[in-house]
Amino acid sequence: MYLLTVVGFGGTFVVFTFLSPLLTDVTGVPEEAVNLALLLFGATTVVGNLAGGALSDAVGTRKAMMILLSGLIISFVSLRLAIHNESATFVVIAVWGAFAFAIPPVMQAGVVTTAKQEAPDALGTASGFNIAAFNLGISSGSFIGGQLLTGPGLLATPYASIAMASVALLIAMVALRPCSAIGSANVA
Numbered sequence: 220m221y222l223l224t225v226v227g228f229g230g231t232f233v234v235f236t237f238l239s240p241l242l243t244d245v246t247g248v249p250e251e252a253v254n255l256a257l258l259l260f261g262a263t264t265v266v267g268n269l270a271g272g273a274l275s276d277a278v279g280t281r282k283a284m285m286i287l288l289s290g291l292i293i294s295f296v297s298l299r300l301a302i303h304n305e306s307a308t309f310v311v312i313a314v315w316g317a318f319a320f321a322i323p324p325v326m327q328a329g330v331v332t333t334a335k336q337e338a339p340d341a342l343g344t345a346s347g348f349n350i351a352a353f354n355l356g357i358s359s360g361s362f363i364g365g366q367l368l369t370g371p372g373l374l375a376t377p378y379a380s381i382a383m384a385s386v387a388l389l390i391a392m393v394a395l396r397p398c399s400a401i402g403s404a405n406v407a
Contacts, residue, residue, distance in 0.1 A: 271321030
């Protein structure tokens, strides 16, 4: 599950780390409007956190991750398609924020469920490892984005995000056990 956390969450930061230059240099947004984009992204992450937790409770970790990662992939594809249109880009940023940050509560619930079954005396440790995996995803995604800037350039970042989210979706499909009941074992 920790690999899924790293790859699934890391994909967002390939693009997010370089969102400001993407907006100003490619979309043509004035620098003052970047703050609005970040505010919009941040506001929808709150919605995503709440929705992700509810979705996980309703359908289980595996199905929730498959839904959210599919939405994340669509968001990254849409970002690449919309990047030259300011209004469309802002809409995509809002949707992307919701999908990206719906993932952490699902992963945390899955980790806690697994820890309760496998190592009930180590719930805090399991949670700590998952938070570390999120941070590793953030740093690795940012690193990959930086490497792309020195190579193919800024417009390559959404493609790398698509690739990372697709790998995460494959991991979710293969590694997480199917189950939809609340509180049942639904993780690998």
